[in-house]
Amino acid sequence: MPVRGKHRRPRTSHLTRGMVAAGTGGVALALPLVSATGAHAATTAGVPAQATAATKAAPAAVPDVKLVTYKVVAGDTLSKIAREHTTDDSWQALYKANAAVIGSDPTLLRPGTTLTVGTKTTQTSTKSAESTASTSKSTVTPATYSNDLDGWIKESLAVMAQSGIPGTYDGIYRNIIRESAGNPAAINNWDSNAAAGTPSKGLLQVIDPTFAAYHVAGTSMDPYDPVANITAACNYAAAKYGSIDNVNGAY
Structure with a gap:
């Protein structure tokens, strides 16, 4: 009686588990299996490019x-x-x-x-x-002016601008040269105003009543003060003639 042999289940190598035999006239062809995981990867492989294009952030809005x-x-x-x-x-x-x-x-x-x-x-x-x-206003450096005719006119123009008084450098300069030749201590002791006891004074030859009536807050109360004299005179000229620029003679 033949001796029964021990039958062992043949060990299958992990290298061949992924293969399947396809019959072709008795010849077995080893074909690789495409796993589910591999198929999913192949399907989604082309998605990122489309998704990236679709989800690109919109450009930042430009301020209007x-x-x-x-x-x-x-x-x-x-x-x-x-x-x-x-x-x-x-x-x-x-x-x-x-x-x-x-x-x-x-x-x-x-x-x-x-x-x-x-x-x-x-x-x-x-x-x-x-x-x-x-912030812009608080960081502005206060202007400085020279102590001469040029500086007096420029400082007066700054005060006038704050008070809404019209006038230009040229208009002020032209009238100063005619009235006082640029001398802030000039005084007229011979005309009708002087005869009435109110002589014309300063750079733009302003009498005391006019200076008091048209004095601009923030300037000196001294009619001989160059900036105060110019500013008060320009304030008076604006009220009577529209601007010191419109004055071309005695006023």
């Missing part, structure tokens, strides 16, 4: 810059508008930006004229804008 305008009304001056509607209070800068619509004379503002007084962005909050304006 808009002009801030102001329409002139009767009684307006460039100084007043600059003081109330600009961050640097500069009527000269305001005039430069709007010279094309104002014309050659900055003192002649026509009611209804639209001025550009600044720019803003729609993404800037009001509080941020006010903070920026406040």
